[in-house]
Amino acid sequence: MSAKAPTLLAPDRDGIVKAARLLADGGLVALPSETVYGLAADARNDRAVARIYEAKGRPSFNPLIVHVADMAAVERIAEMPGAARRLAAAFWPGPMTLVLPLRATAGLSPLVTAGLPTVALRLPAHPVMRAVLAAFGGPVAAPSANPSGRISATRAEHVIAGLGAQVDAVLDAGPCAVGVESTILAPAPGGLRLLREGGLTREAITNVAGPVQEDVTPGKVEAPGQLSSHYAPEVAVRLGGAAQPGDITVGFGPGAADLTLSETGDLVEAATRLFDVLHAADRLAADRQARAIRVSDIPDEGLGRAINDRLRRAAAPR
Known part of the structure; x- marks a missing residue:
């Protein structure tokens, strides 16, 4: 474990080479x-993978996603049934x-x-x-760079605030464009199973692969x-309904609120801003000694499904 704050790396050739070298040496690097x-x-x-679990406080029964540079690496690691190949051809590289x-x-x-x-x-x-993966030349396990069960990180400063010295380096490439984790699918003989809503919408999936069976x-x-229970701020999250006195309010669409996911009701913008806004709401709640964050209703369609999935888990009993 690092004894000091993580090194901040720039998203240039030098930073990419340093990140790859740290990975090769068994280090932990937060990557965009x-x-x-x-x-x-x-x-x-x-040992390196064990450090991920230790740094995050993640339960050992919760598997990790492996990130690879190309399909040749996929073929070396896993078997690819026909349905998986169709999905890969349609949506990789991407949030699947x-x-x-x-x-x-x-x-x-x-x-x-x-x-x-x-x-x-x-x-x-x-x-x-992708440049780090190519420079490293191997598979990388990379769950979200935040303490287990807490708000995911979409900026380098979120990583540093949440994990600090437990990370060797953070490669800062600015805010993440999609803002919610990948959609997880499991192709099987009985049909395609949806294991996690995410940045790839259900509508896009069904256009390529047909109906999915939800098993989230x-x-x-x-x-x-x-x-x-997952993605949770320090204070309680309440979904919909009237705000109570002292609540920190998070809006969606027109209307007064302390913070907003999207003033125009745009689901893409709301997904991009979701975790950043939850981090800000958590800080505001601490400043005001508020007991809850109240989030406006979000349409349950398109990326709204992934947003609502994260919000329901954030609001679940802990």
Whole structure:
């Protein structure tokens, strides 16, 4: 574990090379993706992966997403049924994760898969993260770069505030464009299962692959983001309804509020701003000694499904 604050790296050639070198040495590096910042480590290194769980305070039964640079790396790690290939062709690189059968020769740390016979894989689209993956030359485990169960990080300053000296370096490429984690899908003989709502909308998926079976909070966790309580600020989150005296209010669309996800009611903007606004609301609640954050209703369509999924988990009993 680092004994000092993390090194801040620039999103240039020098920063990319330094990030890759730290990963090769077993370090933890917060990397930008189009979704959120990820807490990255060499997915083949038991000690490095264990440091992810330790830094986040993440339960060991909650598997990690492995990020790779190209389809050749996917093929080395997992089996690819036909449905998975169609989804990959349509949506990779991008905010989609596929849960696939793990190859016996994959070479990943068993901590990555939490003992499951499957592995969650993604090809990110962010050019800086792709450059780090190419320079590193191997698979990287990278859950969201925040304490487990707390608000995800969409800016470098969120990472530093949440994890601080537990991270060796943060590669700062500015705010994340999508703002919510990847959509997680599991192709299976019985049909396509949706394990987590995310930055790829259900409508886009069904246009390519047909209907999906929702399985976002199963009895047994088989993918990240399925715990009932997650993404939570320090204070309670309340969804919809009338604000109570002293509540910190988060609006959507026209209307007075302390903070807003989108003044125009734009779901893309709201998704991009979601975690940034929740961080700001949490700070404001601490300043005002407020007991709750009240969030306006969000339409449950398109990216609104992913936003509502995160808000419901943030509001769940802890």
